[in-house]
Amino acid sequence: MLSSKEKTYEGPLDLLLNLIEKERLDISKISLAKITNDYLGRIKTIETSSENMAEFLVVASKLLYLKSRAVLPVLSEEEEEEIEGLESQLKEYKKFKEMSGKFGEIIDKNQRSFEPGLKNADFNVFLPPKNVDMGFLMKLVQDALDKMPKKEKKQEKRVEAKVTLEEKMEHLNTIIRTKKKFSFASVIKGSKTRGEIIVTFLALLEMLKRKMVKVEQAKNFADITVRGI
């Protein structure tokens, strides 16, 4: 059971660092790959602005990249750099985060010094003019509201339902549990789009990686036999 008040994260790196430290891991490609699932799970629950969310997603895509290498180990040099980048960025970020903790400790010693002239310093305080009363303010608010552009109602558009990787894995898992063994070709026969076939295949790769299934293929492009473990 999660506590009712979830910790808020300052950004994607903060979240990553927290996950890695929770598992007592060092920052490395291996530890990043390990916490990918956790990371993806967490960002689903994060409520933040769309700009901020975009930053969480950038890191998510880098993690998935990293993870995909475990299944398909051929990466271009550029992709390799991208991943190295994330690792060193996280190490760099960790330094400053630790240092900010040190700053906090220093500040908590309550040893501030103050420059002269603060006692009678002019403070910029807002004081409303004398003739302002409630009615006047209400009128200003009403005027401002009237001037606001009206919200246009956008036309609704139907979007095709997407199949997710999780759904497909669940699907394959059910088949395995009832049949012990099935042919991959028979599973994708019912697919409506090419996308769905690809997702089914990715689901199979993921299950293979997680050691949930065994596969056999007689030769290239032949049908694949899937067995449960």
Add this chain to the structure above:
Amino acid sequence: MKKSLKSQIESLLLVAGKPISLKEISNTLSTNVAEVQREINGLIEEYKERGFRIIKKGEKYLLASAQENGDIVARFLNEELRYDLSSAALETLAIIVYKQPITRAEIESIRGTDCSRILRVLMLRGLIEEVGRKEAPGRPILYGTTVKMITYLGLENDEQIPKLEDLPQAAAAYENQ
């Protein structure tokens, strides 16, 4: 002669009420920088036992109250000693301390997230300031820390700021590079 130079410098520091540079002092007093520096170092020693201190950041000096009296001065000023800086703000401040001068984009690439609001808070608090423009497309603002940041931490000069290399893990990370 020596003694009067010292008292002249003392008067300037007192009246300035804000950080002043070695150069400003030596220009005003028509003496050379080295001599002013020597006298200020003398004052710093003398003040160790007093209620005021000279805070130093780079070439700039500020006369301020003694660190150990922070609590009573704060009470007198009705000011919170530690105006709460969020952990995000402290993090951003730490990055600027060690990477200054630095642009907003550079800070954001280290933190991996937007920092504009935090930079505004740090500016309002007087802990950072604009120190110039980067010669790059868009000539972005470069940020640096202020003398006030040293007083906020309760330190005497910028050399007392903990070094990045002193972090145990950071040292290891450096070796790996």
